[in-house]
Structures are given as C-alpha cells and as structure tokens.
Amino acid sequence: MAVYFSEEASVEAVTARVGTNVDPRLAQVMACLVKHLHAFAKECQLSQAEWETGIAFLTRAGQMCSEERQEFILLSDTLGFSMLVDAINNRRPAGATENTVLGPFHVSGAPIRQMGDNITLDGKGESCLYEGRVLDLDGNPIEAARIDVWSDNPDGFYDVQQPDVQPKWNNRGIFSTGPDGAYRFIGIKPVSYPIPNDGPVGQMLGHLGRHPYRPAHMHFIVTAAGYQKVMTHTFVGGDPYLDSDAVFGVKETLIAPFERVSNGSTLWRSPFDFVLTRS
Structure with a gap:
C-alpha cells in the first residue's frame, strides 16, 4: 500500500522509498537520521524562514572548507558531536x-626523538618537563609504547599554521618507552587559543553567547x-577555560598538574601517567 507524504506520516513516507538491495547499515543510519x-x-515548529537560514x-560552511580548513568538523566539534562519537567508540573501563x-593540527611523520629531548626548536615559551609512565590496568609498565606529542607555541599557534614563522616540527616529537614504561621530554607550558571563528561557526558561537577558546x-x-590506541590531551590545571572548552574536549581525569620548578632545568613540570587497556 502506498504511503503518501503528510505531516503525520512524513517519516514513513521517506523511509518507504528506500530500495530493497541497500546496504543494511546504510538503511539503518538513514532511517535514524530521517526520524530524528x-x-x-x-x-x-520550524518556520520556512528558519529553514532557509539553516540552508544558508x-x-x-561548505564554502569555507578547503584542504587547510574543515568548517563542518568545526561545527561538529562546537556542537559536542565529535566528542559524543569519540565517547561511543572509545568506551573504556574505570582507571x-x-x-x-584529535584536533586539526596533528601531522604524520614527526621526528623520532631520544627520551628526554627538547621538542621546542625555537626556544620560545615557558619550558616544561613532561614525564610519567605508560601502564596497563594492573599498574605494570608497558615497554615500546609509542608516544606522539605536539602542542601550540606561546602565541597559541601550531607550526603548520605558521610555516614562515616557526621551524618545521616545532613542539612535536615521537618517543618510545623502555622496560620501565617511563617517558620524559621537554616542551613548553601550552597556552589557551581560539578555534577559527571568522566563519559561520564563529558567528553561531557569537549568537549563542559562547566564546571560541580552548x-x-x-x-x-x-x-x-x-593495547587500544589512546588519542588524548593533558590540560593545564587552573586554566580559565577548563569548564567552557569550545569543543567540549575536557574530561576531569585529563586535567594535569603543572608544577612550578624552583631549582631545575625547566620552569614547569607536568607529571601524568597513561593507562592503556587491552585491545
């Protein structure tokens, strides 16, 4: 029996048009999308004018997208959708x-460095010693764990954002743990920075009374x-934007201590252990 479109039967009318030889997962996802x-x-009770505003x-957002910028990912991030998808796909036991x-500024192929190396190539920023261990859930050290690290500079920019200002691979590096599972490297104490806010997503945040800062x-x-891959941040304890991160990336367990060092080779020290779960 044919199902004709009406306000009451709108979902049924659309889903009834799906063919019989469609991938089952695609059919499921599209049915949920149409339903919601x-x-x-x-x-x-969306008005015609509001619908037109949404389409515009x-x-x-599409017109802002390029090889260097993905406005739709930015939209997903600022609506908390990216974090929700990440949470659904990375459920882990307590501990x-x-x-x-991930963020948009990870770069594959960063240099492999020796444990304890300084990843800050331009010498700018407040130096910080990052150290800790990579452990399993029982507290045993994990040998040969690969740790890929990167951060912004003291002006809030990553090296790929300033190729003519920062040296390539500035504040980036890859380390590998030994039998004790320990890692140790020197970087800088990172700073807060705004996500790109010169496009429609930035305008949306402004209309919603939200700031663009991470x-x-x-x-x-x-x-x-x-072991399962861990893709994460450690956040600077005491940062003013911890409870209002523009992309909802902060989790309480990821807030790390940043301790002022009085008699050391760096100005700061940030200890943090990573605990991996079996894959």
Missing part, C-alpha cells in the same frame, strides 16, 4: 586513560602492541 531530523522540525548557514578529540593542552597519541 523530522522530529526536530516538528518539535521546533550550511552553504556558507584507563580517556580519549578526547583551554591550554598538550596533545598525545599513545600506542602499544596489544
């Missing part, structure tokens, strides 16, 4: 280090054979 998208319009917003968003953080990707 139609429910959104009905609950809001998405059009501008394991939590994931957070709290200061150091990025880590920790991998080891037989």
